[in-house]
Amino acid sequence: MEVITINKKENILDNLFNILSKDLHFNVSKLSKENFNQNWKVPEGFISIIGLENAKKPVFYFGLTDNYKEYSGFKKIKSVKGQNLIFFRIFYLFNRKDLLEKEKYVVANAFNGLLLAIKIDKDYFINRAIEVLTEHYEKDDFVKKAIEHVMEENMLEDIEEAIKYIANRDYNWLIGRIKYYAKTFQYSGEGYYLIPLKTNLEITPGLIVDKDNVIIDLENCQLFQHYLIYVDTKNNKIIYNKERLCTKKPALIDIKIDENTCPWCGAKLRIVKSKKGEFLGCPNYPKCLYRRFPKKVN
Numbered sequence: 583m584e585v586i587t588i589n590k591k592e593n594i595l596d597n598l599f600n601i602l603s604k605d606l607h608f609n610v611s612k613l614s615k616e617n618f619n620q621n622w623k624v625p626e627g628f629i630s631i632i633g634l635e636n637a638k639k640p641v642f643y644f645g646l647t648d649n650y651k652e653y654s655g656f657k658k659i660k661s662v663k664g665q666n667l668i669f670f671r672i673f674y675l676f677n678r679k680d681l682l683e684k685e686k687y688v689v690a691n692a693f694n695g696l697l698l699a700i701k702i703d704k705d706y707f708i709n710r711a712i713e714v715l716t717e718h719y720e721k722d723d724f725v726k727k728a729i730e731h732v733m734e735e736n737m738l739e740d741i742e743e744a745i746k747y748i749a750n751r752d753y754n755w756l757i758g759r760i761k762y763y764a765k766t767f768q769y770s771g772e773g774y775y776l777i778p779l780k781t782n783l784e785i786t787p788g789l790i791v792d793k794d795n796v797i798i799d800l801e802n803c804q805l806f807q808h809y810l811i812y813v814d815t816k817n818n819k820i821i822y823n824k825e826r827l828c829t830k831k832p833a834l835i836d837i838k839i840d841e842n843t844c845p846w847c848g849a850k851l852r853i854v855k856s857k858k859g860e861f862l863g864c865p866n867y868p869k870c871l872y873r874r875f876p877k878k879v880n
């Protein structure tokens with residue numbers, strides 16, 4: 583695993599290519615009609631990464647697109663105890679026709695493949711979740727009951743706080759899983775993942791393909807075993823793994839989770855005595871709503 587610290591913050595993709603070309607001996611160029619004399623029209627936002635090992639042996643030859651639409655929604659589930667449960671999710675939709683056009687270009691220029699770049703942003707995720715849940719609380723009885731259940735069960739003050747709690751819970755759950763599969767534990771989880779469209783000539787496991795779209799569902803974590811580069815925009819780091827060029831399965835790392843540490847923000851948990859009862863809570867309250875309850879003894 584290689585880690586590189588990003589110096590400038592401005593444009594993260596520009597940064598990525600700067601670093602790849604300067605420090606890693608990658609030759610990077612934006613494709614244009616001028617420098618690639620092909621019949622194919624150059625797709626917008628399509629950038630080449632041409633990798634050279636020791637400035638000699640090409641190892642990396644990919645196109646890149648971040649041309650996607652985001653959409654969000656929630657899953658409704660009835661628990662075995664009959665409780666209403668909801669889980670907020672975000673999806674990234676790449677237009678299938680557009681990708682096919684880009685693939686033609688990839689083939690015509692003897693590239694190895696196409697990388698899909700998605701940006702995972704914590705504030706965006708949480709604000710969107712709050713917006714959607716607040717809207718559905720008013721008009722959807724299932725959602726209303728589910729939010730009320732979360733409020734009761736976690737001793738939260740009110741509906742607003744329960745919605746904020748769900749938004750943070752779901753963000754942290756998804757990011758935790760992605761970090762586990764992508765082996766990027768010590769990094770923020772915020773930033774860009776570059777994921778290959780195809781692995782061994784097959785659509786990469788974890789990508790969902792329907793009639794019009796190629797979809798990234800963050801919950802399909804096996805996808806993140808195949809990522810090539812991760813750009814951490816919070817800690818300004820780039821993590822790449824040359825060994826993981828779609829061939830080897832990563833070995834999972836054993837990690838010990840300290841049970842006194844808040845899994846959402848890293849602070850040391852403390853005992854909180856509230857009007858509603860006692861629990862292990864985060865000292866960063868109300869910014870962080872994480873809490874854990876002792877197992878009930880009957």
Ligand SMILES: [Zn+2]
Pocket residue numbers: 844845846847848849864865866870871872
């Ligand atoms: Zn916390």
